[in-house]
Amino acid sequence: MRTSQYLLSTLKETPASAEVISHQLMLRAGLVRNLASGLYTWLPTGLKVLRKVENIVREEMERANAIEVLMPMVQPADLWEESGRWEDYGPELLRLNDRHNRPFVLGPTHEEVITKLVSNELNSYKQLPLNLFQIQTKFRDEIRPRFGVMRGREFLMKDAYSFHLSDECLEATYQKMYDAYCRIFDRLGLDYRPVIADTGSIGGEASHEFHVLADSGEDDIAFSDVSDFAANIEKAEALAPTGERPAASQNQAKVATPNVKSINDVAEFLKVDATQIVKTLLVLGECADGETAPLVALVVRGDHQLNEIKAEKIAGVASPLTMATDEQVQAALSCNLGSIGPVGLELTTVVDRSAAHLADFVCGANQNDTHLTGVNWDRDCKNYQVADIRNVVEGDPSPCGAGNIVIKRGIEVGHIFQLGEKYAQAMNCGVLTEAGKHKILTMGCYGIGVSRIVAAAIEQNHDKYGIKWPSAIAPFQVAIVPMNMAKSARVKETAENLYQQLSDAGVEVLFDDRKERPGVMFADHELMGTPLLLIIGERNLDAQQVELKNRQTGEKSLINISDIADLF
């Protein structure tokens, strides 16, 4: 490719709307352009990268015996009604009508379509197991798209779905896909971790997420500092403190705490550590339609954060987790949010394991501007249950039993689930067994955010000059950068010959034939992250050499022109 015949579209300045580095560099290097919130056009250079990621994913899927299909992006609403997700999915599902006013959706995922397909196509156990995948555009009407293609509304995803007669067979395929995912991220040259995950709205049992580690990531991952354990913070179990709970040594006392509301305020006012305070959060409980929801009290230590995923799984707690409003709290307790405590509370009370291990602690008195000190469980407060409802924090013992928790940020680029029969059941997807009986299939599903990987790769591979592509996904393998080609026939001839030679050899080469000064060219190629630059100048031509510059290492060396072909 010659730059003079290409759409380079590099920018000197960073558009103000771009917050994270990958988004800034994707705009500056001419990879994408914004069309509307969460919608992006892929420019030629960006598309080359996207296709390379896509091809690696495709190759590894095929190696894992998955078979490629392509399903429609527009899907009829009745499929979604059949699975129950027409109601369950919420406003993220973009719904639209056709000219006959028939309802459709833009597919955010394809469980319905694939299950319908398999249910129609498969009749016999002999056809199983089957693993189908596609690489296709998804649409999710995100509340807040951000960070460029990292969280776009329209994005490219690889989704695979496997079908089985038995859980053992599903587990075997799940493991195969897990391994395939590791191969994919290895080949992409990314620093990633598989982590234990919550199954979320898609449902099902076992699940792993694959995260690319980056400070700009939107997820917190809990690792063990000595073992391989890694889990999404939503899922990481906070163990009960070891040993017996200390014995009560203080009497319960009521203290006036005027205008002292937050945990920090209380800690400062009473000169106690936040770890000796409990905070009591009121959420809505489960109720039948039309009834007023009861309140449920959730108690965690002052320095801990409630884990909403864990909390909403507690029996009696409404899902999704909904915090009680000021008015609801006032109505039930006649006091403010900042003064609630578990003592004398006539509500279902769930206490986190760490909070339940405290003795002589401080809590709200269920009376404005008043707290209790020297409070002890069982003595002062009897009816409660203990559960794990907090987020793990750095330094907690790892739930795997070895080492302590370290927390890092990650970008979720893949997620695999063992779905079970959820969709197969709803859509009556089954086959005849060897015994001639109809049996519902069990399913797995496996996603990779292809376009998100491009952004994640940049987050992990950049410097102040621009992108440093891992060679597997660089848009060009090498750029030819001639110095002052307009003035030197020798330079021009060498560059042209080299370009011809490399192109003929199938090397992805970008020949910078613009009439620009060297600095401009260097800046552009460094911004675009081309792994190798071949710099052709008068000064080395007498020796039949050109300069070779490595973008990753910054190393420069001289190479004989005749040896260049051996580089690729």
Added chain:
RNA sequence: CGGUGAUUAGCGCAGCUUGGUAGCGCACUUGGUUUGGGUCCAAGGGGUCGCAAGUUCGAAUCUUGCAUCACCGACCA
């Protein structure tokens, strides 16, 4: 949807307080200059100042409403 901020040339911004000829840098075009790290000089082209209404002799500027975009929260590949 709640909170914050923005919207003036392709991009980055100034002008608005105190209403009166729409500006700067980059990019772009032309000519020259320079040529191993974003040269320099000159001449140009490009804007219903997000939209609508109001106040006024006069609105980018004041008022009101709306829209869009970005950032912080819940959702997710």
